Amino acid sequence: MLDEHVVFVDLETTGATATHDRITEVGVIEVNRGRLISEWSTLVNPGMSIPPMIQALTGITNPMVALAPAFEDIQHELLQRLQGKLFIAHNARFDYGFLKNEFRRCNVTFNARVLCTVKLSRKLYPQHARHNLDALLERHALDCEARHRALGDAKVLWLLAQKWTEERGAPLVRAAIDVLVKTQTVPAGLPDLAFDHIPEAPGVYIFHGDNDVVLYVGKSINMRSRVMAHFSGDHRVNKDMQIAREIKRIDWKQTAGELGALLLESKLVKQLSPVHNRQLRRNSQLCAWHWRHDEHLTAPALATAANIDPAQFGDLYGLFRSRATAIEALREIAATHGLCNILLGLEKRSQADGPCFARQIKRCRGACVGLESPAQHALRVTEALGSLRTLPWPFIGRIAVREPAADGESAELHILDRWCHLGTVRSEAELHDFTETRAAPVFDVDTYKILKRFLAKPPRGAEIIRLAA
Secondary structure, three states, X not given: OOOOEEEEEEEEEOOOOOOOOOEEEEEEEEXXXXXXXEEEEEEOEOOOOOOHHHHHHHOOOHHHHHOOOEHHHHHHHHHHHXXXXXXXXXXXXXXXXXXXXXXXXXXXXOOOOEEEHHHHHHHHOOOOOOOOHHHHHHHOOOOOOOOOOHHHHHHHHHHHHHHHHHHHOHHHHHHHHHHHHHHOOOOOOOOOOOOOOOOOOOEEEEEEOHHXXXXXXXXXXXXXXXXXXXXXXXXXXXXXXXXXXXXXXXXXXXXXXXXXXXXXHHHHHHHHOOOOOOOOOOOOOOEEEEOOOOOOOOOOEEEEHHHOOHHHOOOEEEEEOOHHHHHHHHHHHHHHHOOOXXXXXXXXXXOOOOOOHHHHOOOOOOHHHOOOOHHHHHHHHHHHHHHHEOOOOOOOOOEEEEEOOOXXXXXXXXXXXXXXXXXXXXXXXXXXXXXXXXXXXXXXXXXXXXXXXXXXXXXXXXXXXXXXX
């Protein structure tokens, strides 16, 4: 413990549930190879009331945190203090879980090697039954100047580390730590070194269970870190707990960068139908509203997966995973903008020239009874649908996106046409051979969304190559 760069961490919180309760105080003691580097603590405004029982235990009151910084205001400094160091806490699952969730709320991924001093105490002193902090203070005749405050309790862990090293010897303590840190993250069905060969690089990872069944497909710009996060055991949802019980093997496919990982993940999820992916994202029920208000002022028509043509993008609105979802979306738009359900084709007239139901409850501006012309209504339909309009393909014909590799190795060339991913190659020669095959585009809604985001703001280093039509 004392022969590497470590942080002793303690938190005070509003309660015990990491996904609901929030942090009220953070304390960090940084030690490098047995030398104290720094002590740091801060109160944190949790954005919620601290229960009276917690106030009585910690002494941290609502007025004390009212003017304290929120977690998002300290996230950068705290991350800098924690990153790359062995994270040590008493009942570490609690503290690490709270920090993981707080960082996630700030869209920051935090991962660390974690050591729990409760588990270490049990391993070093198996003859004792109690290993809570008060019991350890009494057993080792140590004092805490600020019990139940973050920095005070973090200092206790640093004192315990020194005491244990003195009493048990550095080699024994080091051996115990090596066992605990290793076994904390590797599921029982995987070998001890299962994570060692996974590259810290962009790509897609695949979890396999018994009989090689595919359990889960995921992607990351750092596969090793992301895979290990699935099995941290501190804050994960039931899905990760099930995977940890079932997993027997991990495969991975490295990509040049994030775009390649996103495209490959989307493809493999559909091909392999993993058990634990939340959505298999099939396109069989995909549909969109087709609408051109200058064509005879007819109602929007529902285009289904079989006849969605990316060449018509610009006249298609919304990409929905089912007919029911598309109809419900159009109904909500009609209600929000005072449109007529009869003219939208969502309702039949109960009598000649009769009003729609929305008009009867004064939620339609009256196009159905002549108070608004069909042309005016059609113009408002176009405006109301505007946010759902699918974007036309912004190029003439195919393109290739050259994505440089993060590790300096060869780049990838992603061949694209009308929002479809035709394939990926790694050289100009392969690109020429591929384009000669004239692979037919197959539209996929997930690929459309990936490419739409990418082309809106291509990352630095990416190059778009226009190919012959």
